[in-house]
Amino acid sequence: MNSSRSLIFAESVITNALFKRIKNIFPAKSDELLELLLTRKWGKEIVEHWQNEKQFEHLFQGLGEKVDEQAIPLVSIFSELHIQPNQTTEKRYYEPMQWKEPVYNPTLTESPSKENLLLHWHMIINSWKQFIQFAPEDHSIRISSFLDWSENWLSSVPVNKNLQSIPLSIHLRLMHALAIVCGVKCKSFKLLLGDVSGIQSYLFDIAHIGAGKIAKRLRSRSFTLGLLADVVSHKLLLDARLPISNLILSAGGIFYVILPSSYETRDWKKETNKFLYERFQGSIVLHSSEKEIHLLEMTKRFPELLTSCYEGIQRSKGKPFFDLLQNDGAWNDQMFIHDSKQNRDDLCNGCRKFPKVNEEFCEYCLLDEDVGKKLTRTNYLLFKKGHGTIQFENGIAVELLETLPISVDESSYLIQVWNQADAKKAPIQFHRKWVANYIPVAPKGGIQFADNLEDVQNLHEGEPLTFVHMAQVGKGKDLLGYFKADVDNLGMLFTIGFIKERQKESHSFSHILTLSKMFERFFAGGINQWLRNEFKNTYTVFSGGDDLFLIGPWEEILKAAQEIRSRFQIFVGSNPEVTLSAGINILKPKTALPHAAQFVENELENAKENVNVIRAEEKGQFGRDQVSVQGFVMDWTHFKVVTDxxxxxxxxxxxxxxxxxxxxxxxxxxxxxxxxxxxxxxxxxxxxxxxxxxxxxxxxxxxxxxxxxxxxxxxxxxxxxxxxxxxxxxxxxxxxxxxxxxxxxxxxxxxxxxxxxx
Known part of the structure; x- marks a missing residue:
């Protein structure tokens, strides 16, 4: 099957899955949809594929695709997540509604009414009609628009009773990626799990910069490093001539890619690690593991296959850069030595790794400053092959845009749309991503400080706050709070958390994607929204995947920590086995960032590994689901007592x-x-x-x-x-x-x- 035929086939599969659901619920409406589709050239091609549904069977079987006779509600995936045997959690449901915001909570303890379910499906039908009527003829833009529309309208709709915690939007996205690589006849595919490691360590390896200058560049550096997983996976898909939609998840340095079962990735991995090794001097490395999976194993053996991928990642971490450091069984001595003809006085004052290009900084630290100025206004990323503002050595570049471009050149291949930015007139394929990109800036009129404040400069309106400014605008003593948190037992949640579902043979790839997507919504989109609206002086170092690191006025950080944990509890439906641990440190604003980052990391480790004394007196209590503040480990309820x-x-x-x-x-x-x-x-x-x-x-x-x-x-x-x-x-x-x-x-x-x- 050639490229254009595989694309239209994949579109036919996912639209057929949606159409059959509508036909079951509103038969008369399905006739109207069919008639409307036949008015479009691309619609006719899709309907022609529908005439032979048998060509979809291998995909439908692999994904557990069944259509229920009536509309049913979406159950929270957190209701099904347990580590301890024989645990149960009250089942919670989502309201059937359009998901425009990043975070929605499973607030219903009883199933929503049949009337509400049917009303939402009625709205889905009307919206899809409008989509069909105005959808572009360009296939890549149209499928991007459909998947985006799907995330908006079908995220509160389940696949079926057997997969009642899987949103239909995620089901269709995975189905599309599989249809691209499997086509009509192939019944297997390759799942590649990638992990770009060492990002956090490299991020905080900043030396000899005053506190103010760090604040201007830190978020930029975090953002640029966070792009690596996207850039690396994009390169793989571009080389394989696959759509970027086959990157089905990328968050926190981890990514999943769907490939043809015969595709060889060895050269891609070696070239990628060569570029990472030279650019980051061995500090950041790509680990990957892949597994060929038969479609019918998607439900029966998927937990075992996924565990095998995780084990492959761990083996890779035991021998980083192995392909580069060895050649025909012998050590490649030259790779252990990074070329540096500069004397130490010529090294960058910021990173102390690369030569200066002016009196102070190297090209990368100067880039951080330039990007930092643009980030506060960025709504879109333009990915292109060739040259751009942020240039990666694997041939991919990124431009930061405030507005959606009307047109792009041939080198551009993707627009990444951030949060709720409008994408209706995107000139090429696009993908929406929840991003925590908030940075506190000087308010209207700017910020003026008395002249006797050493090293504190006045800020103009819209300029990012420095760490010293953040401390000054807070309450009480001029100190900063450092807050780092992540989800407890995440590996176990992913591998054995769905054990009951596995016994029913329904623990599938869709469960993993749903859980990952939910965490991304909370830690990226949700955090970004709450900081922007409620904690306006707090700085996002990073937030996405399942963790976050925030810096802000100490009192605001204490409030934000309590609020985030409270919202997380509601988000996971009060499941006692899905918990958040955190570390908080309060320090002077000029504390060296590497030290501050290590201090708060130690606090987080303290919260996870050490049981607070009061809790230890209660039989059966253990670490995690705690917060450690200045060396004091405590339960979250105790934390509120302490602050109050x-x-x-x-x-x-x-x-x-x-x-x-x-x-x-x-x-x-x-x-x-x-x-x-x-x-x-x-x-x-x-x-x-x-x-x-x-x-x-x-x-x-x-x-x-x-x-x-x-x-x-x-x-x-x-x-x-x-x-x-x-x-x-x-x-x-x-x-x-x-x-x-x-x-x-x-x-x-x-x-x-x-x-x-x-």
Whole structure:
């Protein structure tokens, strides 16, 4: 089957799958659709293929394609996800609706009404009619538009009862990619799993740059490195003469590509790693693993086949650049030495890796600054073969665009549309991607600071905030918060999370794609939207796949952390096995970025591996689903108590109810409490009468607090509850639980001090 015929065949397969569903639900409407299709030249070709549905059977069987007799609701895939055996989660449903926003939550505990389901299908039909009427004749643009339309309208519609947690939009996208490589007769394909590793380590390897300059370039560098997975996979598909839609997922450096079973990828991998090795001096490497899969194994053996791909990636990580470093069984000595004819004084002041092209920086660091200026206004990426703003050594370049181009030259092959940007008049094939590209900028009128602020420059409206500026615009003390988080047990969720579905022989590739797509929506599109609307001074270092790294004013970061975790819980339908862990560090704005990144990485590791003391006392509790702040590991509910209490102490200090010295005493008393908990010796309980004496002598007798005043009574209640450490821990709500408060008192008083600007 030649290229044009394979394209029209693939389009026929996916449109037939949609048409059959409409015919089952609204037979009369299907006749109208058929009549409309026959008015278009491309529509006639599609309908001709429909006359022989047997040519679709191998694809339909492989994907579990069945059409239900009636409209059914989409179940949250998180309702089916479990690591522990015999676990169940309340089934949650999505409202049948158009998905325009990045994040939708499974809020229904009962199936939506039949009327609502039919109403949505009625709207789908009307929208598809409009699509058919105005769809372009150019096939690549038309199929891009259809897949984009599908993600908008069919994301809240399930495949069928057996695949009720798989959105029809994802099902059709995978079906299209398989139809391209399998055609009418072939019944197998090659799945390639790619992993571009080392990006984060390279990202933070920035030396000798002032804090302000880092902020201008960091997001740009993160963005450029994040393009590598796309650029590498695009090169593979261009060489194979396949549409970019066969890249069915690319997020967080991981990508999945559907290839013909006979296609050889060895040269592509070797050439790619050669370009990565030379450009990034061995810091970033491509790992890939591939597996030939028979269509009928898609449901019966897919978990086993996917595990095999993951194992192949791990083996590759054990011997990076193996094909380059060895030649005919002997070490290629020259590859171990990076050519550098420059003396150290000539190296870039930014990365210390490449020669300067001006007095300070190399071409790559200068590019970071140029790209950084454009990123805040970017809505589209134009990928092309040849030369461009961002030039990759494998022959692919990228242009950053604010508006959709009217036309492009022959070297351009794809427009990547970001978030909700309009793509109706795209001149070539396009693909929509959820991207966290938010960067805080100076508001209208700019930002002016007093002259005595060392190294702080005034900013014009629209200029990106530097780290120092971010610290200055926050509340309280001028500090930055560093927040890093990711999904717990992600590997297990992907490999054994659908064990019940596997027993039903329905754990398929579609499940993996759905889970990945949902995480991409949350961590890219959702995070971007919430920062833009609610946390406007917070800077996105990266966010996508299943993790994120944010920098912002310390108080805003504390709020954002709680809000993101709360929204994540709702997003996953409160499934207790799908959790988020995070690390938070609060530092001076001029802390060297590599150090700050390592500190917050250590906090995240602390949250995942160490159980907080209070939780450890509860039988069966373990690490993860926690947050670590400044070395204190805590449950997310405890984190809220800590931040709320810190604000209370700061408020009472501002009202002159509690002095700085009294708050400092609380921190000192917490040391005695910890000694008591560690040793069990009652002598350390003397802090209780000492606290009581201090309250009575300094606060009550000093006429600072009065039992008859409502606000004073609140303070006294809180202070008196601190003395109840021997009472049963569940007797008091968390905000008044003495054991919990004393355990975190060092952190509470420290954060309170930040609020007070001390």
């Amino acid at each position: 209490t810190s604000k209370l102490l700061a408020k009472w200090w501002q009202c002159n109810k509690l002095s700085s010295s009294f708050i400092y005493q609380l921190s000192t008393f917490s040391d005695m409490y910890k000694k008591y908990k560690e040793t069990g010796q009652n002598e350390y309980l003397k802090f209780i009468p000492l606290l009581n004496y201090t309250i009575q002598r300094n606060l009550i007798e000093g006429n600072i607090l009065n039992d008859k005043n409502r606000e004073d009574k609140e303070i006294l209640e809180w202070l008196r509850n601190l003395q109840q450490v021997l009472e049963q821990k569940n007797k008091y709500p968390l905000r008044l639980n003495a054991n919990l408060l004393w355990h975190y008192m060092h952190l509470i008083t420290k954060i309170s001090n930040y609020y007070r600007g001390g």
